[in-house]
Amino acid sequence: MEGKKQKLLILGIIIGLGFMVLPLFIGGYWIRVLSSIFMYAIITSALNIIAGFAGYAAFGNIVFFGIGSYTTALLMLRVGCPWWAGVIIGAILAAIFAILVGLPLLRLRGHYFAIATLGINRAVEQIVLDWGSFTGGGKGITLPLPNMEIQNFYAMIYFIMFGLLILTILTNFLIARGRLGYALRAIRDNEDAAEASGIFAPTCKVIAWAISAFLTGLTGGVFAYWFSFIEPAMVFDIMIAVKAFVMMMLGGAGTVLGPVLGAFLLELISETVWGQFLWIHMLILGIIVIVVVIFIPRGLLELFRRKISLVALIKNIKYQSV
Amino acid sequence: MQILLNGIFLGAIYANIAVGFSLAWGVMDVINVAHGTMIVVGAFVTFFLFKYCGLDPFLSIPFSMFILFLIGYYTQKYLLNFVVKVGIFLSLILTFGLDLVLINVVLLIFTGDYRSVTTAYSGTNFQLGNIIIPYIRLAILGICVLLTGLLQLFLTKTRTGNAIRATSQNRQAAEIMGIDVAKIYSITLAVSAALAGACGSLISMVQSFTPFEGGYFIMKAFIICILGGLGNVYGAIIGGLVLGVVETVGATIFGTGFQEAISAIIMILVLIFMPKGIMGSKNK
Secondary structure: OHHHHHHHHHHHHHHHHHHHHHHHOOOHHHHHHHHHHHHHHHHHHHHHHHHHHOOOOOOOOHHHHHHHHHHHHHHHHHHOOOHHHHHHHHHHHHHHHHHHHHHHHOOOOOHHHHHHHHHHHHHHHHHHHHOHHHHOHHHOEEOOOOOOOHHHHHHHHHHHHHHHHHHHHHHHHHHHHOHHHHHHHHHHHOHHHHHHOOOOHHHHHHHHHHHHHHHHHHHHHHHHHHHOEEOHHHHOOHHHHHHHHHHHHHHOOOOOOHHHHHHHHHHHHHHHHHHHOOOOHHHHHHHHHHHHHHHOOOOHHHHHHHOOOHHHHHHHHHHHOO | OHHHHHHHHHHHHHHHHHHHHHHHHHHHOOOOOOHHHHHHHHHHHHHHHHHHOOOOOOOOHHHHHHHHHHHHHHHHHHOHHHOOOOOHHHHHHHHHHHHHHHHHHHHHHHOOOOEOOOOOOOOOEEEEOOEEEEHHHHHHHHHHHHHHHHHHHHHHHOHHHHHHHHHHHOHHHHHHOOOOHHHHHHHHHHHHHHHHHHHHHHHHHHOOEOHHHHHHHHHHHHHHHHHHOOOOHHHHHHHHHHHHHHHHHHHHHHOHHHHHHHHHHHHHHHHHHOOOOOOOOOOO
Protein backbone atom coordinates (compact mmCIF):
# COMPACT_ATOMS: atom_id res chain seq x y z
CA MET A 1 0.00 0.00 0.00
CA GLU A 2 2.80 2.41 0.93
CA GLY A 3 4.59 1.77 -2.35
CA LYS A 4 1.43 2.43 -4.30
CA LYS A 5 0.89 5.73 -2.52
CA GLN A 6 4.48 6.82 -3.25
CA LYS A 7 4.02 5.94 -6.90
CA LEU A 8 0.84 8.02 -7.03
CA LEU A 9 2.60 10.93 -5.37
CA ILE A 10 5.50 10.77 -7.84
CA LEU A 11 3.04 10.54 -10.74
CA GLY A 12 1.20 13.58 -9.39
CA ILE A 13 4.43 15.59 -9.09
CA ILE A 14 5.44 14.64 -12.64
CA ILE A 15 2.04 15.71 -14.00
CA GLY A 16 2.28 18.93 -11.99
CA LEU A 17 5.77 19.71 -13.33
CA GLY A 18 4.49 18.86 -16.81
CA PHE A 19 1.82 21.55 -16.50
CA MET A 20 4.45 23.98 -15.17
CA VAL A 21 6.62 23.75 -18.30
CA LEU A 22 3.76 23.21 -20.75
CA PRO A 23 3.20 26.92 -21.58
CA LEU A 24 6.66 26.97 -23.21
CA PHE A 25 5.50 24.55 -25.88
CA ILE A 26 1.87 25.33 -26.59
CA GLY A 27 0.24 28.29 -28.29
CA GLY A 28 -1.95 31.02 -26.85
CA TYR A 29 -5.18 29.21 -27.65
CA TRP A 30 -4.32 26.13 -25.63
CA ILE A 31 -3.00 28.22 -22.74
CA ARG A 32 -6.40 29.89 -22.52
CA VAL A 33 -8.26 26.58 -22.89
CA LEU A 34 -6.16 25.03 -20.12
CA SER A 35 -6.69 28.06 -17.89
CA SER A 36 -10.43 27.73 -18.28
CA ILE A 37 -10.18 23.98 -17.59
CA PHE A 38 -8.28 24.78 -14.39
CA MET A 39 -10.98 27.26 -13.49
CA TYR A 40 -13.73 24.69 -13.90
CA ALA A 41 -11.68 22.15 -11.95
CA ILE A 42 -11.41 24.61 -9.05
CA ILE A 43 -15.13 25.42 -9.08
CA THR A 44 -15.97 21.72 -9.23
CA SER A 45 -13.59 20.77 -6.42
CA ALA A 46 -14.90 23.62 -4.28
CA LEU A 47 -18.44 22.42 -4.92
CA ASN A 48 -17.29 18.94 -4.00
CA ILE A 49 -16.58 20.08 -0.44
CA ILE A 50 -20.21 20.95 0.25
CA ALA A 51 -22.03 18.76 -2.30
CA GLY A 52 -19.71 15.76 -2.53
CA PHE A 53 -18.59 15.34 1.06
CA ALA A 54 -21.57 16.75 2.94
CA GLY A 55 -24.23 15.84 0.38
CA TYR A 56 -25.77 19.33 0.30
CA ALA A 57 -26.54 20.14 -3.32
CA ALA A 58 -25.57 23.80 -3.47
CA PHE A 59 -26.80 24.51 -6.98
CA GLY A 60 -26.42 28.22 -6.48
CA ASN A 61 -22.76 27.97 -5.47
CA ILE A 62 -21.95 30.20 -8.41
CA VAL A 63 -23.21 33.16 -6.38
CA PHE A 64 -19.79 33.17 -4.64
CA PHE A 65 -18.10 33.30 -8.02
CA GLY A 66 -20.17 36.36 -8.83
CA ILE A 67 -19.50 38.00 -5.47
CA GLY A 68 -15.75 37.39 -5.85
CA SER A 69 -15.59 38.82 -9.35
CA TYR A 70 -17.80 41.84 -8.62
CA THR A 71 -15.88 42.68 -5.45
CA THR A 72 -12.60 42.52 -7.36
CA ALA A 73 -13.95 44.60 -10.20
CA LEU A 74 -15.49 47.27 -7.97
CA LEU A 75 -12.45 47.50 -5.67
CA MET A 76 -10.11 47.92 -8.63
CA LEU A 77 -12.32 50.45 -10.35
CA ARG A 78 -13.77 52.52 -7.52
CA VAL A 79 -11.05 52.25 -4.87
CA GLY A 80 -7.99 51.59 -7.02
CA CYS A 81 -6.86 48.46 -5.18
CA PRO A 82 -4.26 46.22 -6.81
CA TRP A 83 -5.93 43.18 -8.34
CA TRP A 84 -4.63 40.61 -5.86
CA ALA A 85 -5.98 42.57 -2.91
CA GLY A 86 -9.37 42.71 -4.62
CA VAL A 87 -9.32 38.97 -5.25
CA ILE A 88 -8.52 38.16 -1.61
CA ILE A 89 -11.07 40.60 -0.18
CA GLY A 90 -13.65 39.24 -2.61
CA ALA A 91 -13.00 35.70 -1.46
CA ILE A 92 -13.25 36.71 2.20
CA LEU A 93 -16.53 38.50 1.49
CA ALA A 94 -17.84 35.39 -0.28
CA ALA A 95 -16.94 33.26 2.74
CA ILE A 96 -18.62 35.70 5.14
CA PHE A 97 -21.70 35.72 2.92
CA ALA A 98 -21.70 31.91 2.97
CA ILE A 99 -21.61 31.92 6.77
CA LEU A 100 -24.45 34.47 7.00
CA VAL A 101 -26.77 32.67 4.57
CA GLY A 102 -25.54 29.25 5.61
CA LEU A 103 -26.69 29.60 9.19
CA PRO A 104 -30.40 29.65 8.30
CA LEU A 105 -30.28 27.83 4.95
CA LEU A 106 -28.18 24.81 5.89
CA ARG A 107 -31.00 23.70 8.18
CA LEU A 108 -32.99 22.86 5.05
CA ARG A 109 -32.47 19.43 3.56
CA GLY A 110 -32.57 17.82 0.15
CA HIS A 111 -34.38 19.64 -2.63
CA TYR A 112 -35.27 22.56 -0.41
CA PHE A 113 -31.64 23.51 0.19
CA ALA A 114 -30.84 23.19 -3.51
CA ILE A 115 -33.69 25.50 -4.45
CA ALA A 116 -32.91 27.98 -1.69
CA THR A 117 -29.36 28.36 -3.05
CA LEU A 118 -30.83 28.93 -6.51
CA GLY A 119 -33.01 31.62 -5.01
CA ILE A 120 -30.03 33.27 -3.28
CA ASN A 121 -28.13 33.33 -6.55
CA ARG A 122 -31.12 34.85 -8.33
CA ALA A 123 -31.69 37.47 -5.65
CA VAL A 124 -28.05 38.62 -5.58
CA GLU A 125 -27.95 38.72 -9.39
CA GLN A 126 -31.08 40.87 -9.48
CA ILE A 127 -29.71 43.24 -6.85
CA VAL A 128 -26.49 43.67 -8.84
CA LEU A 129 -28.60 44.26 -11.97
CA ASP A 130 -30.85 46.86 -10.38
CA TRP A 131 -28.15 48.75 -8.48
CA GLY A 132 -26.83 50.11 -11.75
CA SER A 133 -25.28 53.33 -10.43
CA PHE A 134 -22.76 51.39 -8.36
CA THR A 135 -22.33 48.03 -10.09
CA GLY A 136 -22.84 49.00 -13.71
CA GLY A 137 -26.10 47.01 -13.86
CA GLY A 138 -26.93 44.99 -16.95
CA LYS A 139 -24.37 46.86 -19.05
CA GLY A 140 -21.63 45.13 -17.13
CA ILE A 141 -18.42 46.62 -15.83
CA THR A 142 -15.03 47.04 -17.50
CA LEU A 143 -11.89 46.58 -15.43
CA PRO A 144 -8.64 48.51 -15.90
CA LEU A 145 -6.46 46.64 -18.39
CA PRO A 146 -3.29 44.98 -17.11
CA ASN A 147 -0.09 46.87 -17.83
CA MET A 148 1.88 44.13 -19.59
CA GLU A 149 2.36 42.12 -22.78
CA ILE A 150 -0.77 40.12 -23.57
CA GLN A 151 1.11 36.79 -23.87
CA ASN A 152 2.77 37.29 -20.50
CA PHE A 153 -0.57 38.20 -19.01
CA TYR A 154 -2.22 35.00 -20.25
CA ALA A 155 0.76 32.96 -19.02
CA MET A 156 0.44 34.64 -15.64
CA ILE A 157 -3.27 33.79 -15.45
CA TYR A 158 -2.40 30.21 -16.41
CA PHE A 159 0.01 29.92 -13.49
CA ILE A 160 -2.36 31.62 -11.04
CA MET A 161 -5.17 29.27 -12.00
CA PHE A 162 -2.82 26.32 -11.75
CA GLY A 163 -1.66 27.42 -8.30
CA LEU A 164 -5.25 27.86 -7.15
CA LEU A 165 -6.06 24.39 -8.47
CA ILE A 166 -3.19 22.90 -6.43
CA LEU A 167 -4.44 24.83 -3.39
CA THR A 168 -7.96 23.50 -3.93
CA ILE A 169 -6.81 19.90 -4.35
CA LEU A 170 -4.71 20.19 -1.17
CA THR A 171 -7.70 21.63 0.72
CA ASN A 172 -9.85 18.76 -0.52
CA PHE A 173 -7.17 16.28 0.48
CA LEU A 174 -6.78 17.72 3.98
CA ILE A 175 -10.56 17.81 4.49
CA ALA A 176 -10.95 14.24 3.23
CA ARG A 177 -8.28 12.96 5.63
CA GLY A 178 -9.16 15.18 8.57
CA ARG A 179 -11.86 15.22 11.22
CA LEU A 180 -14.01 17.59 9.18
CA GLY A 181 -14.13 15.17 6.26
CA TYR A 182 -15.25 12.29 8.44
CA ALA A 183 -17.88 14.49 10.05
CA LEU A 184 -19.15 15.69 6.67
CA ARG A 185 -19.39 12.19 5.25
CA ALA A 186 -21.24 11.05 8.34
CA ILE A 187 -23.67 13.95 7.83
CA ARG A 188 -24.14 12.95 4.20
CA ASP A 189 -24.93 9.34 5.02
CA ASN A 190 -27.27 10.04 7.92
CA GLU A 191 -27.47 13.43 9.53
CA ASP A 192 -29.50 12.38 12.56
CA ALA A 193 -27.17 9.48 13.32
CA ALA A 194 -24.16 11.78 12.90
CA GLU A 195 -25.58 14.26 15.39
CA ALA A 196 -26.39 11.46 17.78
CA SER A 197 -22.76 10.34 17.71
CA GLY A 198 -21.53 13.74 18.79
CA ILE A 199 -20.97 15.67 15.58
CA PHE A 200 -22.29 19.21 15.80
CA ALA A 201 -23.66 19.27 12.27
CA PRO A 202 -24.50 22.99 11.83
CA THR A 203 -20.94 24.19 12.49
CA CYS A 204 -19.40 21.52 10.26
CA LYS A 205 -21.75 22.36 7.39
CA VAL A 206 -21.23 26.10 7.69
CA ILE A 207 -17.43 25.71 7.82
CA ALA A 208 -17.52 23.44 4.77
CA TRP A 209 -19.67 25.91 2.86
CA ALA A 210 -17.47 28.83 3.85
CA ILE A 211 -14.34 27.03 2.59
CA SER A 212 -16.17 26.17 -0.63
CA ALA A 213 -17.28 29.80 -0.98
CA PHE A 214 -13.76 31.12 -0.31
CA LEU A 215 -12.23 29.01 -3.08
CA THR A 216 -15.04 29.83 -5.51
CA GLY A 217 -14.70 33.52 -4.67
CA LEU A 218 -10.95 33.45 -5.34
CA THR A 219 -11.57 31.97 -8.77
CA GLY A 220 -14.27 34.53 -9.48
CA GLY A 221 -11.86 37.37 -8.71
CA VAL A 222 -9.15 35.98 -10.96
CA PHE A 223 -11.77 35.42 -13.67
CA ALA A 224 -12.81 39.08 -13.51
CA TYR A 225 -9.18 40.21 -13.80
CA TRP A 226 -8.60 37.76 -16.66
CA PHE A 227 -11.63 38.71 -18.78
CA SER A 228 -11.45 42.40 -17.74
CA PHE A 229 -15.19 42.66 -18.44
CA ILE A 230 -17.97 41.13 -16.38
CA GLU A 231 -21.75 41.33 -16.41
CA PRO A 232 -24.33 39.75 -14.09
CA ALA A 233 -25.57 37.22 -16.66
CA MET A 234 -22.00 35.97 -17.08
CA VAL A 235 -20.75 35.57 -13.51
CA PHE A 236 -24.05 34.49 -11.94
CA ASP A 237 -24.72 32.01 -14.74
CA ILE A 238 -26.42 28.99 -13.23
CA MET A 239 -25.15 26.91 -16.16
CA ILE A 240 -21.62 27.09 -14.71
CA ALA A 241 -22.80 25.56 -11.44
CA VAL A 242 -24.79 22.86 -13.18
CA LYS A 243 -21.84 22.05 -15.41
CA ALA A 244 -19.68 21.79 -12.30
CA PHE A 245 -22.23 19.38 -10.87
CA VAL A 246 -22.06 17.16 -13.93
CA MET A 247 -18.25 17.25 -13.82
CA MET A 248 -18.34 16.21 -10.17
CA MET A 249 -20.70 13.31 -10.87
CA LEU A 250 -18.66 12.27 -13.89
CA GLY A 251 -15.42 12.04 -11.94
CA GLY A 252 -16.88 10.88 -8.66
CA ALA A 253 -18.55 12.95 -5.94
CA GLY A 254 -16.90 12.94 -2.54
CA THR A 255 -13.44 11.96 -3.80
CA VAL A 256 -10.38 14.20 -3.92
CA LEU A 257 -9.31 13.79 -7.54
CA GLY A 258 -12.63 12.75 -9.10
CA PRO A 259 -13.97 16.28 -9.64
CA VAL A 260 -10.68 17.39 -11.21
CA LEU A 261 -10.74 14.41 -13.56
CA GLY A 262 -14.37 15.09 -14.46
CA ALA A 263 -13.66 18.76 -15.14
CA PHE A 264 -10.74 17.96 -17.44
CA LEU A 265 -12.71 15.36 -19.39
CA LEU A 266 -15.95 17.27 -19.82
CA GLU A 267 -14.29 20.59 -20.59
CA LEU A 268 -12.00 19.02 -23.20
CA ILE A 269 -14.99 17.26 -24.77
CA SER A 270 -17.14 20.35 -24.82
CA GLU A 271 -14.25 22.42 -26.21
CA THR A 272 -13.85 20.01 -29.16
CA VAL A 273 -17.61 19.72 -29.61
CA TRP A 274 -17.95 23.51 -29.70
CA GLY A 275 -15.52 23.69 -32.56
CA GLN A 276 -16.86 20.80 -34.59
CA PHE A 277 -20.62 20.91 -34.14
CA LEU A 278 -21.67 24.46 -33.46
CA TRP A 279 -25.38 23.76 -33.97
CA ILE A 280 -25.82 20.67 -31.86
CA HIS A 281 -23.33 21.13 -29.04
CA MET A 282 -26.12 21.39 -26.46
CA LEU A 283 -27.64 18.19 -27.80
CA ILE A 284 -24.34 16.35 -27.41
CA LEU A 285 -23.70 17.79 -23.95
CA GLY A 286 -27.21 16.78 -22.90
CA ILE A 287 -26.75 13.23 -24.15
CA ILE A 288 -23.42 12.96 -22.31
CA VAL A 289 -25.14 14.10 -19.11
CA ILE A 290 -27.93 11.53 -19.51
CA VAL A 291 -25.51 8.69 -20.25
CA VAL A 292 -23.27 9.58 -17.31
CA VAL A 293 -26.19 9.70 -14.89
CA ILE A 294 -27.68 6.40 -16.01
CA PHE A 295 -24.52 4.35 -16.51
CA ILE A 296 -21.94 5.69 -14.07
CA PRO A 297 -23.80 7.43 -11.26
CA ARG A 298 -20.87 6.96 -8.88
CA GLY A 299 -18.30 8.45 -11.23
CA LEU A 300 -15.30 7.33 -13.22
CA LEU A 301 -12.91 7.08 -10.28
CA GLU A 302 -15.09 4.46 -8.63
CA LEU A 303 -15.16 2.65 -11.95
CA PHE A 304 -11.36 2.44 -12.08
CA ARG A 305 -11.02 1.55 -8.44
CA ARG A 306 -13.47 -1.34 -8.50
CA LYS A 307 -12.65 -2.41 -12.08
CA ILE A 308 -16.37 -2.75 -12.74
CA SER A 309 -17.22 -4.67 -15.89
CA LEU A 310 -19.93 -3.80 -18.40
CA VAL A 311 -22.10 -6.65 -17.12
CA ALA A 312 -21.88 -5.32 -13.58
CA LEU A 313 -22.86 -1.87 -14.84
CA ILE A 314 -25.98 -3.23 -16.55
CA LYS A 315 -26.84 -5.20 -13.42
CA ASN A 316 -26.46 -2.01 -11.43
CA ILE A 317 -28.98 -0.27 -13.69
CA LYS A 318 -31.48 -3.09 -13.17
CA TYR A 319 -30.94 -2.87 -9.43
CA GLN A 320 -31.55 0.86 -9.26
CA SER A 321 -34.52 1.07 -11.61
CA VAL A 322 -38.06 1.08 -10.30
CA MET B 1 -58.61 46.93 -8.36
CA GLN B 2 -57.26 46.78 -11.88
CA ILE B 3 -53.84 45.86 -10.46
CA LEU B 4 -55.36 43.12 -8.33
CA LEU B 5 -57.22 41.70 -11.31
CA ASN B 6 -54.06 41.76 -13.44
CA GLY B 7 -52.35 39.92 -10.60
CA ILE B 8 -55.05 37.26 -10.60
CA PHE B 9 -54.79 36.80 -14.39
CA LEU B 10 -51.02 36.45 -14.07
CA GLY B 11 -51.50 34.14 -11.09
CA ALA B 12 -53.74 31.82 -13.09
CA ILE B 13 -50.94 31.28 -15.60
CA TYR B 14 -48.41 30.82 -12.80
CA ALA B 15 -50.65 28.26 -11.12
CA ASN B 16 -50.91 26.40 -14.40
CA ILE B 17 -47.09 26.40 -14.76
CA ALA B 18 -46.71 24.94 -11.32
CA VAL B 19 -49.47 22.31 -11.17
CA GLY B 20 -47.74 19.79 -13.42
CA PHE B 21 -44.33 20.47 -11.94
CA SER B 22 -45.67 20.00 -8.44
CA LEU B 23 -47.34 16.73 -9.44
CA ALA B 24 -44.08 15.16 -10.60
CA TRP B 25 -42.23 16.46 -7.57
CA GLY B 26 -44.84 15.38 -5.07
CA VAL B 27 -45.45 11.90 -6.46
CA MET B 28 -42.00 10.79 -7.56
CA ASP B 29 -39.64 13.17 -5.81
CA VAL B 30 -38.39 14.13 -9.25
CA ILE B 31 -37.55 17.77 -9.85
CA ASN B 32 -38.18 17.98 -13.54
CA VAL B 33 -35.91 20.80 -14.65
CA ALA B 34 -37.05 20.19 -18.22
CA HIS B 35 -40.62 21.20 -17.28
CA GLY B 36 -39.96 24.78 -18.38
CA THR B 37 -38.75 23.66 -21.78
CA MET B 38 -41.73 21.32 -22.07
CA ILE B 39 -43.92 24.43 -21.70
CA VAL B 40 -41.89 26.04 -24.47
CA VAL B 41 -42.42 22.96 -26.67
CA GLY B 42 -46.17 23.30 -26.10
CA ALA B 43 -45.98 26.94 -27.12
CA PHE B 44 -44.13 26.02 -30.31
CA VAL B 45 -46.69 23.34 -31.18
CA THR B 46 -49.40 26.01 -30.99
CA PHE B 47 -47.25 28.40 -32.99
CA PHE B 48 -46.68 25.77 -35.69
CA LEU B 49 -50.36 24.81 -35.97
CA PHE B 50 -51.44 28.46 -35.99
CA LYS B 51 -48.96 29.58 -38.60
CA TYR B 52 -48.99 26.64 -41.03
CA CYS B 53 -52.46 25.11 -40.53
CA GLY B 54 -54.34 28.24 -39.47
CA LEU B 55 -55.69 26.51 -36.39
CA ASP B 56 -57.10 28.65 -33.60
CA PRO B 57 -54.65 28.64 -30.65
CA PHE B 58 -57.34 27.53 -28.20
CA LEU B 59 -58.16 24.51 -30.39
CA SER B 60 -54.50 23.52 -30.54
CA ILE B 61 -54.38 22.81 -26.80
CA PRO B 62 -55.37 19.11 -27.19
CA PHE B 63 -52.61 18.63 -29.79
CA SER B 64 -49.86 20.09 -27.64
CA MET B 65 -51.14 18.14 -24.65
CA PHE B 66 -51.06 14.91 -26.65
CA ILE B 67 -47.53 15.46 -27.97
CA LEU B 68 -46.18 16.36 -24.54
CA PHE B 69 -48.02 13.40 -23.02
CA LEU B 70 -46.04 11.08 -25.31
CA ILE B 71 -42.74 12.86 -24.60
CA GLY B 72 -43.35 12.65 -20.87
CA TYR B 73 -44.41 9.01 -20.92
CA TYR B 74 -41.40 7.75 -22.85
CA THR B 75 -38.93 9.95 -20.97
CA GLN B 76 -40.03 8.43 -17.72
CA LYS B 77 -40.22 4.91 -19.11
CA TYR B 78 -36.83 4.75 -20.79
CA LEU B 79 -34.73 7.28 -18.86
CA LEU B 80 -35.97 8.48 -15.51
CA ASN B 81 -37.21 5.15 -14.20
CA PHE B 82 -33.59 3.98 -14.15
CA VAL B 83 -32.50 6.52 -11.57
CA VAL B 84 -35.60 7.56 -9.61
CA LYS B 85 -34.93 5.15 -6.78
CA VAL B 86 -31.29 6.07 -6.19
CA GLY B 87 -31.42 9.68 -5.24
CA ILE B 88 -33.01 13.00 -5.87
CA PHE B 89 -29.95 14.62 -7.43
CA LEU B 90 -29.40 12.02 -10.11
CA SER B 91 -32.90 12.55 -11.48
CA LEU B 92 -32.45 16.30 -11.26
CA ILE B 93 -29.26 16.22 -13.29
CA LEU B 94 -30.78 13.77 -15.76
CA THR B 95 -33.68 16.08 -16.45
CA PHE B 96 -31.17 18.87 -16.89
CA GLY B 97 -29.51 16.82 -19.64
CA LEU B 98 -32.94 16.24 -21.16
CA ASP B 99 -33.56 19.99 -20.98
CA LEU B 100 -30.43 20.67 -23.07
CA VAL B 101 -31.51 18.08 -25.64
CA LEU B 102 -35.04 19.50 -25.92
CA ILE B 103 -33.81 23.09 -26.22
CA ASN B 104 -31.40 22.11 -28.96
CA VAL B 105 -34.04 20.16 -30.90
CA VAL B 106 -36.52 23.07 -30.73
CA LEU B 107 -33.72 25.43 -31.73
CA LEU B 108 -32.86 23.30 -34.77
CA ILE B 109 -36.49 23.16 -35.95
CA PHE B 110 -37.69 26.69 -35.20
CA THR B 111 -34.41 28.73 -34.86
CA GLY B 112 -33.87 31.14 -31.97
CA ASP B 113 -36.11 33.99 -33.16
CA TYR B 114 -38.74 35.54 -30.94
CA ARG B 115 -42.13 34.06 -31.81
CA SER B 116 -45.64 35.00 -30.82
CA VAL B 117 -49.16 33.96 -31.70
CA THR B 118 -51.34 36.93 -32.59
CA THR B 119 -54.96 36.26 -33.46
CA ALA B 120 -57.66 38.59 -34.71
CA TYR B 121 -59.09 38.95 -31.21
CA SER B 122 -55.75 39.38 -29.44
CA GLY B 123 -56.12 42.99 -28.39
CA THR B 124 -59.85 43.06 -27.74
CA ASN B 125 -61.38 43.58 -24.32
CA PHE B 126 -64.48 44.77 -22.56
CA GLN B 127 -64.97 47.20 -19.70
CA LEU B 128 -66.72 46.57 -16.43
CA GLY B 129 -67.11 49.89 -14.70
CA ASN B 130 -63.61 51.31 -15.05
CA ILE B 131 -61.85 47.93 -15.10
CA ILE B 132 -60.49 46.64 -18.39
CA ILE B 133 -60.83 42.89 -18.95
CA PRO B 134 -59.09 41.38 -21.99
CA TYR B 135 -61.01 38.44 -23.50
CA ILE B 136 -57.94 36.22 -23.87
CA ARG B 137 -56.87 36.60 -20.26
CA LEU B 138 -60.37 35.76 -19.11
CA ALA B 139 -60.49 32.66 -21.33
CA ILE B 140 -57.08 31.58 -20.03
CA LEU B 141 -58.31 31.95 -16.47
CA GLY B 142 -61.29 29.76 -17.36
CA ILE B 143 -59.17 27.08 -18.98
CA CYS B 144 -56.74 27.04 -16.04
CA VAL B 145 -59.63 26.48 -13.65
CA LEU B 146 -61.05 23.78 -15.93
CA LEU B 147 -57.72 21.94 -16.25
CA THR B 148 -56.94 21.94 -12.55
CA GLY B 149 -60.50 20.79 -11.84
CA LEU B 150 -60.10 17.92 -14.31
CA LEU B 151 -56.75 16.99 -12.75
CA GLN B 152 -58.27 16.92 -9.30
CA LEU B 153 -61.13 14.72 -10.58
CA PHE B 154 -58.62 12.43 -12.29
CA LEU B 155 -56.56 12.07 -9.13
CA THR B 156 -59.47 11.40 -6.80
CA LYS B 157 -62.12 9.63 -8.88
CA THR B 158 -60.33 7.32 -11.32
CA ARG B 159 -58.49 4.08 -10.64
CA THR B 160 -55.23 5.34 -12.13
CA GLY B 161 -55.49 8.55 -10.16
CA ASN B 162 -55.92 6.63 -6.93
CA ALA B 163 -52.93 4.48 -7.84
CA ILE B 164 -50.86 7.62 -8.37
CA ARG B 165 -51.83 8.98 -4.99
CA ALA B 166 -51.15 5.63 -3.32
CA THR B 167 -47.70 5.45 -4.90
CA SER B 168 -46.89 8.95 -3.76
CA GLN B 169 -47.78 8.08 -0.17
CA ASN B 170 -45.79 4.86 0.07
CA ARG B 171 -44.11 3.28 -2.91
CA GLN B 172 -43.39 -0.08 -1.33
CA ALA B 173 -46.86 -0.52 0.08
CA ALA B 174 -48.31 0.36 -3.32
CA GLU B 175 -46.06 -2.20 -4.96
CA ILE B 176 -47.25 -4.88 -2.55
CA MET B 177 -50.86 -3.98 -3.37
CA GLY B 178 -50.17 -4.93 -6.96
CA ILE B 179 -49.64 -1.49 -8.46
CA ASP B 180 -47.20 -1.40 -11.37
CA VAL B 181 -45.07 1.44 -10.02
CA ALA B 182 -42.96 1.86 -13.16
CA LYS B 183 -46.11 2.33 -15.25
CA ILE B 184 -47.72 4.68 -12.73
CA TYR B 185 -44.55 6.79 -12.74
CA SER B 186 -44.61 6.96 -16.52
CA ILE B 187 -48.24 8.08 -16.49
CA THR B 188 -47.52 10.66 -13.79
CA LEU B 189 -44.78 12.32 -15.79
CA ALA B 190 -46.93 12.08 -18.91
CA VAL B 191 -49.82 13.91 -17.21
CA SER B 192 -47.41 16.46 -15.80
CA ALA B 193 -45.93 17.05 -19.24
CA ALA B 194 -49.38 17.28 -20.83
CA LEU B 195 -50.26 20.05 -18.37
CA ALA B 196 -47.03 21.78 -19.38
CA GLY B 197 -48.15 21.50 -23.02
CA ALA B 198 -51.51 23.10 -22.31
CA CYS B 199 -49.78 25.81 -20.33
CA GLY B 200 -47.42 26.46 -23.23
CA SER B 201 -50.33 26.84 -25.64
CA LEU B 202 -51.96 29.37 -23.32
CA ILE B 203 -48.74 31.31 -22.73
CA SER B 204 -48.02 31.54 -26.46
CA MET B 205 -51.08 33.80 -26.75
CA VAL B 206 -50.03 36.38 -24.16
CA GLN B 207 -46.27 36.69 -24.54
CA SER B 208 -43.52 36.14 -27.08
CA PHE B 209 -41.15 33.24 -26.57
CA THR B 210 -37.85 31.69 -27.72
CA PRO B 211 -36.47 28.16 -27.24
CA PHE B 212 -34.50 29.46 -24.23
CA GLU B 213 -37.48 30.67 -22.19
CA GLY B 214 -37.70 27.46 -20.12
CA GLY B 215 -35.42 28.65 -17.31
CA TYR B 216 -37.75 31.56 -16.56
CA PHE B 217 -40.77 29.27 -16.21
CA ILE B 218 -38.90 26.77 -14.06
CA MET B 219 -37.83 29.49 -11.64
CA LYS B 220 -41.47 30.54 -11.25
CA ALA B 221 -42.52 26.93 -10.75
CA PHE B 222 -39.95 26.52 -7.98
CA ILE B 223 -41.12 29.61 -6.15
CA ILE B 224 -44.80 28.68 -6.46
CA CYS B 225 -44.22 25.14 -5.20
CA ILE B 226 -42.31 26.46 -2.22
CA LEU B 227 -44.99 29.06 -1.51
CA GLY B 228 -47.92 26.71 -1.80
CA GLY B 229 -46.42 23.51 -0.46
CA LEU B 230 -45.63 20.41 -2.44
CA GLY B 231 -47.61 17.80 -4.20
CA ASN B 232 -51.13 19.08 -3.86
CA VAL B 233 -53.12 20.81 -6.54
CA TYR B 234 -54.60 23.46 -4.25
CA GLY B 235 -51.13 24.44 -3.00
CA ALA B 236 -50.01 25.18 -6.54
CA ILE B 237 -53.12 27.28 -7.20
CA ILE B 238 -52.79 29.29 -3.99
CA GLY B 239 -49.06 29.71 -4.54
CA GLY B 240 -49.58 30.83 -8.12
CA LEU B 241 -52.25 33.38 -7.22
CA VAL B 242 -50.22 34.75 -4.30
CA LEU B 243 -47.13 35.11 -6.46
CA GLY B 244 -49.09 36.71 -9.30
CA VAL B 245 -50.69 39.31 -7.04
CA VAL B 246 -47.50 40.00 -5.04
CA GLU B 247 -45.44 40.46 -8.20
CA THR B 248 -47.94 42.78 -9.85
CA VAL B 249 -48.44 44.87 -6.73
CA GLY B 250 -44.70 44.86 -5.98
CA ALA B 251 -43.90 45.97 -9.51
CA THR B 252 -46.32 48.88 -9.18
CA ILE B 253 -44.77 50.01 -5.90
CA PHE B 254 -41.03 49.36 -6.44
CA GLY B 255 -40.79 49.33 -10.25
CA THR B 256 -40.60 46.35 -12.57
CA GLY B 257 -36.85 45.87 -12.17
CA PHE B 258 -37.21 44.47 -8.68
CA GLN B 259 -39.98 41.99 -9.57
CA GLU B 260 -37.62 39.01 -9.79
CA ALA B 261 -35.66 39.92 -6.68
CA ILE B 262 -38.89 40.28 -4.70
CA SER B 263 -40.10 36.82 -5.64
CA ALA B 264 -36.71 35.23 -4.93
CA ILE B 265 -36.49 36.86 -1.51
CA ILE B 266 -40.07 35.85 -0.66
CA MET B 267 -39.19 32.28 -1.58
CA ILE B 268 -36.14 32.24 0.71
CA LEU B 269 -38.11 33.74 3.60
CA VAL B 270 -40.89 31.17 3.18
CA LEU B 271 -38.29 28.40 3.06
CA ILE B 272 -36.74 29.57 6.30
CA PHE B 273 -39.89 30.33 8.28
CA MET B 274 -42.58 28.11 6.74
CA PRO B 275 -40.74 25.19 5.14
CA LYS B 276 -44.00 23.36 4.47
CA GLY B 277 -45.50 26.19 2.44
CA ILE B 278 -48.50 28.40 3.07
CA MET B 279 -50.93 25.52 2.71
CA GLY B 280 -48.81 23.12 4.76
CA SER B 281 -49.06 19.84 2.88
CA LYS B 282 -50.16 16.92 5.01
CA ASN B 283 -48.44 13.84 3.69
CA LYS B 284 -44.98 15.22 2.88
